[in-house]
Amino acid sequence: MSSPARDAQTPAGHSGGTGSASAPPATGPRPHRPMGTVGLMALLVCAIVGAAAGITAWLTHGFRGQDTVRYHQAAVFSVRADDCVNLTPNGTQVTVVPCAGSHDAEVSGSFRLGGTAWPGTAAARQQAASGCASRLTGYLNPQLAATNLAQAYVYPGRQAWDFGERTVVCEVRATSGKLTGSVRSGG
Numbered sequence: 324m325s326s327p328a329r330d331a332q333t334p335a336g337h338s339g340g341t342g343s344a345s346a347p348p349a350t351g352p353r354p355h356r357p358m359g360t361v362g363l364m365a366l367l368v369c370a371i372v373g374a375a376a377g378i379t380a381w382l383t384h385g386f387r388g389q390d391t392v393r394y395h396q397a398a399v400f401s402v403r404a405d406d407c408v409n410l411t412p413n414g415t416q417v418t419v420v421p422c423a424g425s426h427d428a429e430v431s432g433s434f435r436l437g438g439t440a441w442p443g444t445a446a447a448r449q450q451a452a453s454g455c456a457s458r459l460t461g462y463l464n465p466q467l468a469a470t471n472l473a474q475a476y477v478y479p480g481r482q483a484w485d486f487g488e489r490t491v492v493c494e495v496r497a498t499s500g501k502l503t504g505s506v507r508s509g510g
Contacts, residue, residue: 397417397477397483398416398417399417399477399492400477400479400483400488400490400492402417402419402430402433402492403430403433404430404431404432404433404462405422405429405430405505405507406419406429406430407419407420407421407422407424407426407428407429407430407502407505408420408426408427408428408429408430408494409426409427410427410428422504422505423503423504424503425501425502425503426501426502426503427496427501427502428475428494428495428496428502429494429495429502429505429506429507430492430493430494431455431458431459431462431463431474431493431494431495431506431507432455432458432459432462432493433490433491433492433493434454434458434490434491434493435489435490435491436450436451436478436479436489436490436491437489441481441484441485444480444481447478447479447480447484448478450478450491451476451477451478451491451493452474452476454476454491454493455474455476455491455493455494456474458493459474459493459495461508462495462506462507462508463495463506463507463508464505464506464507464508465508467506471497471498471499472495472496472497472498472506473495473496473497473498474493474494474495474496475493475494475495475496476491476492476493476494477491477492477494478491478492479491
């Protein structure tokens with residue numbers, strides 16, 4: 324009869340050819356594996372550092388993705404002379420309404436600022452004021468010149484300028500309350 328070789332593995336539950344069960348493997352102290360412990364410690368350190376970096380990023384940046392800033396032309400830059408408008412309290416929306424009714428302002432004209440470089444807030448404001456003053460003279464009904472009317476204007480800020488907006492919108496407003504009817508000469 325033949326017996327298995329000295330280092331051969333016998334499958335569990337399989338007996339040799341003689342009907343005797345195989346003996347359980349000898350148990351003793353396991354050999355120490357220092358590389359496994361070092362690898363486990365390195366993994367633990369990486370996890371702690373990664374968690375700390377994630378918490379720091381969340382606290383300082385909130386894990387927000389990059390935002391793309393898009394310029395949306397303000398509605399006020401699309402109104403035309405003779406338009407009567409109502410504005411939202413924060414001025415972000417403009418509604419063109421019939422001049423016969425109550426309204427916030429009447430557009431007396433518009434023009435474009437010249438130049439390619441941003442002139443600065445003070446220069447843009449000064450150009451808007453003088454340009455609108457010259458347009459108001461020909462627009463305003465002379466009989467209303469001494470009443471409670473004021474010139475107002477909207478000009479592009481730096482961001483609007485950078486996106487190509489050069490329009491100045493000239494308006495006539497009441498110094499108190501709202502306008503009713505057109506302030507235009509012959510209107």
